[in-house]
Amino acid sequence: MNQAMWRKPVLQENVARLTRYGIKILGPDSGEQACGEVGQGRLLEPEVLFDYIAAFFKSTPIDAQSLAGLRFLISAGPTREPLDPVRFISNRSSGKMGFALAIAASRLGADVTLITGPVSLRVPSNMRVIHVETAQQMYDAVIAEAISHQIYIGAAAVADYTPVTVAPRKIKKQADSSSIVLQKTKDILAAVAGLTEHRPFTVGFAAETHELEQYAQAKLIEKNADMIAANHVGDGIGGFDSEYNALTVFWRDKAKLCQTHFSMADKLEIAKQLIELIYQQWQDNKNECST
Ligand code: C5P
Numbered sequence: 001m002n003q004a005m006w007r008k009p010v011l012q013e014n015v016a017r018l019t020r021y022g023i024k025i026l027g028p029d030s031g032e033q034a035c036g037e038v039g040q041g042r043l044l045e046p047e048v049l050f051d052y053i054a055a056f057f058k059s060t061p062i063d064a065q066s067l068a069g070l071r072f073l074i075s076a077g078p079t080r081e082p083l084d085p086v087r088f089i090s091n092r093s094s095g096k097m098g099f100a101l102a103i104a105a106s107r108l109g110a111d112v113t114l115i116t117g118p119v120s121l122r123v124p125s126n127m128r129v130i131h132v133e134t135a136q137q138m139y140d141a142v143i144a145e146a147i148s149h150q151i152y153i154g155a156a157a158v159a160d161y162t163p164v165t166v167a168p169r170k171i172k173k174q175a176d177s178s179s180i181v182l183q184k185t186k187d188i189l190a191a192v193a194g195l196t197e198h199r200p201f202t203v204g205f206a207a208e209t210h211e212l213e214q215y216a217q218a219k220l221i222e223k224n225a226d227m228i229a230a231n232h233v234g235d236g237i238g239g240f241d242s243e244y245n246a247l248t249v250f251w252r253d254k255a256k257l258c259q260t261h262f263s264m265a266d267k268l269e270i271a272k273q274l275i276e277l278i279y280q281q282w283q284d285n286k287n288e289c290s291t
């Protein structure tokens with residue numbers, strides 16, 4: 001449909017109501033429209049629809065309580081790095097993927113601790129939720145919890161840099177240009193993967209705008225993670241703030257580099273598939289791969 005039609009409040013209210021009833025809505029896609037306008041309202045590409053429907057009906061290899069007793073620690077959302085009492089540096093992460101992973105693991109019977117940066121999502125029930133704001137606070141919370149969990153999934157978009165100084169008062173507008181000196185934050189994923197005792201099985205995310213596979217594989221090795229789930233961000237559907245995602249997951253099987261692809265589906269479905277793969281790998285690392 002036309003982008004203006006799609007955005008009409010009455011239509012959006014009806015879509016929201018259907019979603020509340022549990023109806024899955026596929027799309028719309030955005031792009032050029034038959035009338036010449038550009039925006040949301042396009043039918044999803046047939047192969048995306050096909051992948052979604054195939055994933056939806058795929059049977060689950062593990063059943064409802066398979067993860068009972070297993071403790072998952074999941075980090076989600078963005079961090080906020082303050083510049084002064086009213087301003088901060090952050091990113092576009094909505095927290096949806098991390099929350100979907102927490103919900104999927106919990107539905108399969110796991111005990112879940114969710115550490116989240118500031119998001120506007122409903123806090124899921126049946127799990128411990130720890131709220132943090134900065135990268136340092138997320139680091140402290142994750143490190144404190146990691147050793148008492150068997151699996152850590154770092155799905156948060158942690159700021160890579162933070163301002164060296166935080167002004168105690170609101171910075172006033174003066175010169176025509178201004179600069180901020182930043183310093184690197186601690187890498188939480190690498191710190192968890194580097195634990196020498198009670199190290200959890202460690203899964204990271206790679207959100208890249210280009211050369212996804214190379215960066216994801218490098219991350220697996222440099223950060224000593226057990227698994228990296230990579231997704232494209234910045235173009236089309238999927239990635240930040242979307243209800244949908246597609247992932248390519250990399251892990252090592254002895255010397256071999258393994259990978260599998262989860263086609264575009266809603267984040268809860270993708271989360272379920274990733275949790276199942278993590279569980280198989282965590283069990284005994286026996287999952288053979290052909291690549
Ligand atoms: O290096 P990059 O930020 O692209 O890596 C992404 C992965 O590393 C994600 O799993 C993210 O949660 C994690 N990360 C982290 N601590 C940081 C930066 C990223 O744990 N300071």
